[in-house]
Amino acid sequence: MTKKNKLSSQVFLKLRRMVLDNELKVGSYYLEQELAEQLGASRTPLREAAIRLEQEGLLEIVPRRGIFIKPILAPEMSEIYQVLSWLETAAITIACQQPVKASKIAELEAVADNMIKALENNDLDTWAENDTRFHQILVGLSNNSELIRLVNSYWEKTNRARMLTLRIRNPPVRSSQEHSQVIEALKKGDVEAAVKINSQHRSRASGELTDLLEVLNP
């Protein structure tokens, strides 16, 4: 029952996964024909998939050269982090206009706990998964579906860089502390504190990542 989807959508998902997992070399060009064959489709569905990914900013369709896998440049990533940070600030502020439900606080605490344990086990993948989950729950508190969608798309953009650098950078111990602090602030309904901590969190993460990106990219 799952294979009933359009071929172009399957290609879209596969191709995105290939880019996000760095299976396609960043900064390289791939011909439409090649990719189409590799994914078992003709040029038409591949092209439609590529157009959607181009809109998402992952690649660029360059006439006569091929499909260009866009590198993650430090200055762009810095801008994206700035936007992400503000969107989360918005979400937190909106969320705090009403007292945050205890059940949601509990969810956040559980996830934050998972992160601490994952870190103790040196399981960075699980840590990253829960990091994503934490921010999804946090932003979900806003109940603004447009905002949630938007944050998700920005999170995915930064995810590429995070995954690329996850095993290079220092263990994210401070992140865990900051998450706990955010939860505490939410419990008290202290919007300003929650926002402040989250912004600092993002700002630091942005700095660390862009520094690494500058090293990785010529």
Added chain:
Amino acid sequence: MTKKNKLSSQVFLKLRRMVLDNELKVGSYYLEQELAEQLGASRTPLREAAIRLEQEGLLEIVPRRGIFIKPILAPEMSEIYQVLSWLETAAITIACQQPVKASKIAELEAVADNMIKALENNDLDTWAENDTRFHQILVGLSNNSELIRLVNSYWEKTNRARMLTLRIRNPPVRSSQEHSQVIEALKKGDVEAAVKINSQHRSRASGELTDLLEVLNP
């Protein structure tokens, strides 16, 4: 010399304009063939354009029914305004981290002036044009190109509703006052005041528009 751009891009721009200007009836379905012929292209470029517009959320490609022009529902518009408001808040705050250049202030004042004059002449189209310009300059102050792009796309989304209601709603006199107040706050570097006024501005506009949308849509 006419632009020798790709046909699919021309179709993309034309089709988007048609949707944003409400030339295509919101809530209706249009067949690919029809639209292609109407725009002087074959189905392929039309399809590629439609895919991009679907990603932007303006329409939906529904198998065997046609291309569905998404209606502007009041609850969604309310969410979109909330996001827009926050993005502008972000832009203003970032902009104010350094003193705003006098030349930019002058630009804003000129545009605000145009708006007042247009209103005196009952020229709502010119008023709306300058309203757009005002917010473009305002957001441009942030120097964050990602943020600028994002705000533009949200502005266009709200634009659809604004244009639909421009001649129905009361003359936007208060908007002009609010714009002047924002400029004053920027001059003084009073971030908080500028943000506060702008948020109120958006909040009021959002309320007015969503009320009208509820009346317009069954």
Added chain:
DNA sequence: TTAAGTGCTAATGTATACGTTATAAAATAC
């Protein structure tokens, strides 16, 4: 008259064919 079944139509999704044109190699001139 209504409901279920069946066949037809037409719109889509995909494949493929085709013309255009950028790019690079070959050739020629200097």
Added chain:
DNA sequence: GTATTTTATAACGTATACATTAGCACTTAA
């Protein structure tokens, strides 16, 4: 040997052809 022109190739953008299938109408049975 270098620079400019020519030519050939090949990748793309677009058109078109084709197979699939959803939806509707028509039929038939209760």
